Amino acid sequence: MRLIVPQISVGKYAAALFKERFNKKKNLVLALPTGETAVEMYAGFVKMHKNGDVSFKNIKSFNLDEYVGVEACHPQSYCSFMQNNLYNHVDIKKENIFMPDGTAEDIEKECLDYERKIKNAGGIDLLFGGVGQNGHLGFNEPYSALRSRTHKVFLTKNTIAANSRFFTPPQTPPDTAITMGVGTILDANEIVILASGFKKAEALRAAVEGPVCAKWVISALQIHPKAVIVADAAACSNLEPATFEYFKNLKDEYSEIEKLCL
Ligand code: GLP
Numbered sequence: 001m002r003l004i005v006p007q008i009s010v011g012k013y014a015a016a017l018f019k020e021r022f023n024k025k026k027n028l029v030l031a032l033p034t035g036e037t038a039v040e041m042y043a044g045f046v047k048m049h050k051n052g053d054v055s056f057k058n059i060k061s062f063n064l065d066e067y068v069g070v071e072a073c074h075p076q077s078y079c080s081f082m083q084n085n086l087y088n089h090v091d092i093k094k095e096n097i098f099m100p101d102g103t104a105e106d107i108e109k110e111c112l113d114y115e116r117k118i119k120n121a122g123g124i125d126l127l128f129g130g131v132g133q134n135g136h137l138g139f140n141e142p143y144s145a146l147r148s149r150t151h152k153v154f155l156t157k158n159t160i161a162a163n164s165r166f167f168t169p170p171q172t173p174p175d176t177a178i179t180m181g182v183g184t185i186l187d188a189n190e191i192v193i194l195a196s197g198f199k200k201a202e203a204l205r206a207a208v209e210g211p212v213c214a215k216w217v218i219s220a221l222q223i224h225p226k227a228v229i230v231a232d233a234a235a236c237s238n239l240e241p242a243t244f245e246y247f248k249n250l251k252d253e254y255s256e257i258e259k260l261c262l
Helices: 010-024 036-050 078-085 107-120 157-166 182-186 198-209 217-223 241-248 253-261
Strands: 002-004 029-032 060-063 065-067 126-129 151-154 176-179 190-195 227-231
Touching (some): 002 241, 010 126, 036 078, 060 078, 198 217, 217 227
């Protein structure tokens, strides 16, 4: 697993990495996240699209997760988040946008169908994600099976509290969601996880320095052949200085991507 702490912002770095990968493959199959950390990355995607540098017309996109019981058009649904931050501003085809349907009558079937759709698309080339304060990927909460597939999850109190900032009281986030499983995520060819702020520092320490364990789901990235965490200095504040130095001085394709933006 690679950690990169770019001099540019985490979102700008992620957008540059996307452009790099797009230049090599125009019909990428993406997996995309929601969350505040991803907003700047999407702004970067939109800017690159408006400049004519990238086109989404042959891109397929699968979202990592969605709340159960929330209509797609609800302002706090992840579907609305994606429309507002990305899909409404780029040339992606409607039929190439895939989101789990949290209002499906048969959630178990919906999860199986989602897995099938990913498979039919040829699998995920490039997966972007955020990380929860408790180390969750998508909505795979602590103690999720590390080989799980798309499934329904019960959110922890901490996650509900962390995500309640997007809901106007007295509304609160639902306590269940559909998420790609950890195994689904690990099947992607390349995984790019974004982390910013001190709130993510403990999760980042567990991800980079801890053992692979279900308590910190993000630690599963350690067994993936091409996983990178893009983090700011605050998110790295719990790392041992030697760990930080090691990754900071590493010269490889990920450090080259940063150079394109400096
Ligand atoms: C939610 C999403 C996660 C995301 C996390 C991080 O919990 N389900 O997929 O990683 O938010 O959000 P933020 O970037 O707002 O901290």
